[in-house]
């Protein structure tokens with residue numbers, strides 16, 4: 089298993105994942121060979137009005153891959169891409185912080201605990217690199233995203249007016265980096 093990788097057994101049952109697919113999720117650093125799949129996940133997850141139909145493209149993912157300050161993790165289920173999380177670790181900030189630029193799980197893999205595993209791994213690794221808080225932006229209209237981050241201890245810091253475009257506001261959210269004890273919903277075996 090590559091450095092930084094971790095595996096969990098016991099993905100939560102999901103009607104979209106058959107019983108035969110109830111297998112181990114691996115979290116590992118993203119690699120160039122993941123990019124084709126990542127672009128597809130982006131289109132499936134972010135081609136929506138409240139993000140002004142903005143999606144990361146191949147060049148964006150290539151940038152993140154080579155950026156030394158970015159933590160970029162993917163989840164795989166039996167070797168197949170099942171989600172990603174990425175964002176910069178900014179230890180020069182006060183307090184030292186990491187920022188989640190994006191996190192996504194393809195629709196057919198959602199609500200099975202994979203996003204929670206990705207978030208948990210991201211937090212754990214940025215914490216090890218010295219971050220004290222994790223921040224992110226989310227669209228208020230993204231009710232599932234809001235529910236997801238709120239469940240994981242993120243709280244609204246302030247509203248970002250017209251952040252995604254005219255009339256498309258954002259919310260800045262933040263959480264302490266080390267919430268290990270409250271990550272009860274990462275469905276560890």
Ligand SMILES: CC(C)(COP(=O)(O)OP(=O)(O)OC[C@H]1O[C@@H](n2cnc3c(N)ncnc32)[C@H](O)[C@@H]1OP(=O)(O)O)[C@@H](O)C(=O)NCCC(=O)NCCS
Pocket residue numbers: 133134189190191192193194197198199200201202203204205225226230232233235236237239273
């Ligand atoms: C947000 C996202 C990453 C969550 O990933 P996931 O693997 O489906 O999330 P999990 O299965 O770990 O869910 C954890 C919790 O989030 C909340 N949640 C997730 N999906 C939900 C849904 N469809 N409805 C309501 N709450 C939901 C729940 O509180 C859930 O806990 P529970 O299942 O015990 O009730 C995924 O929905 C996604 O990719 N969305 C599109 C992209 C996006 O909006 N990203 C966030 C903005 S950057």
